[in-house]
Amino acid sequence: MTAERRVLVLNPNSSESVTRAIDRAVQSTRAAAQCRFESVTASDGPPGIVTQEDYARASTLVGEYLERNVGEAQAFVIACFSDPGLQAARNGFPKPVVGLGEAGLRAALALGQRVGVVAVADAAIPRHLKYWEALGLRDQVAGERALNLRVDQSGDPQLAFGPMCEAARRLRDEDGADVILLGCAGMADLREPLQQAVGLPVVDPCHAAAQAALAALEQGGAP
Numbered sequence: 001m002t003a004e005r006r007v008l009v010l011n012p013n014s015s016e017s018v019t020r021a022i023d024r025a026v027q028s029t030r031a032a033a034q035c036r037f038e039s040v041t042a043s044d045g046p047p048g049i050v051t052q053e054d055y056a057r058a059s060t061l062v063g064e065y066l067e068r069n070v071g072e073a074q075a076f077v078i079a080c081f082s083d084p085g086l087q088a089a090r091n092g093f094p095k096p097v098v099g100l101g102e103a104g105l106r107a108a109l110a111l112g113q114r115v116g117v118v119a120v121a122d123a124a125i126p127r128h129l130k131y132w133e134a135l136g137l138r139d140q141v142a143g144e145r146a147l148n149l150r151v152d153q154s155g156d157p158q159l160a161f162g163p164m165c166e167a168a169r170r171l172r173d174e175d176g177a178d179v180i181l182l183g184c185a186g187m188a189d190l191r192e193p194l195q196q197a198v199g200l201p202v203v204d205p206c207h208a209a210a211q212a213a214l215a216a217l218e219q220g221g222a223p
Contacts, residue, residue: 025188025206031214048151058084096216104205116177143175
């Protein structure tokens with residue numbers, strides 16, 4: 001690991017418990033041996049990014065954060081599944097910026113052909129589907145099923161694991177998914193038990209984004 005490879009991971013919601021889950025996930029990746037990941041919370045962000053209003057507010061916060069901190073790291077991760085502010089950041093921003101949603105979907109497609117997404121809430125699904133369409137990957141998404149919990153509850157094993165298993169099984173059995181993608185940054189701790197429960201590969205987007213940030217740095221900074 002070199003000091004030059006510092007990656008700032010911004011959770012654009014205000015939940016410290018989600019940031020801790022993100023940090024545990026990125027620190028457990030192979031990339032963490034080669035980069036110094038630092039996870040931070042947008043304390044003035046919405047408690048979760050579910051509605052379009054939440055997304056718009058988070059997009060503004062992400063842009064302001066990147067502008068203030070452009071000289072503080074060699075790459076940045078937007079640690080929200082909806083990737084607020086990602087496209088704007090890539091227009092002229094001089095450092096690689098990785099979004100959880102895009103990184104997670106591309107990692108899932110390396111493991112299967114039909115991705116089933118476990119979303120945090122029904123309200124987020126239409127935005128996700130529009131995003132997959134914009135990426136040209138909508139046809140590879142088998143479907144999305146929601147937990148309908150708060151974002152800060154999405155990684156709680158007592159509250160979330162049962163609904164998560166139900167959502168993943170419906171994605172597998174009814175929608176034809178052959179790989180499951182966790183659709184919220186706070187779900188990372190439940191990836192392995194979910195994979196064991198449903199018998200399909202399960203991708204955590206925090207892991208995927210960490211690896212994508214390292215890859216961007218190794219490719220000379222291309223996002």
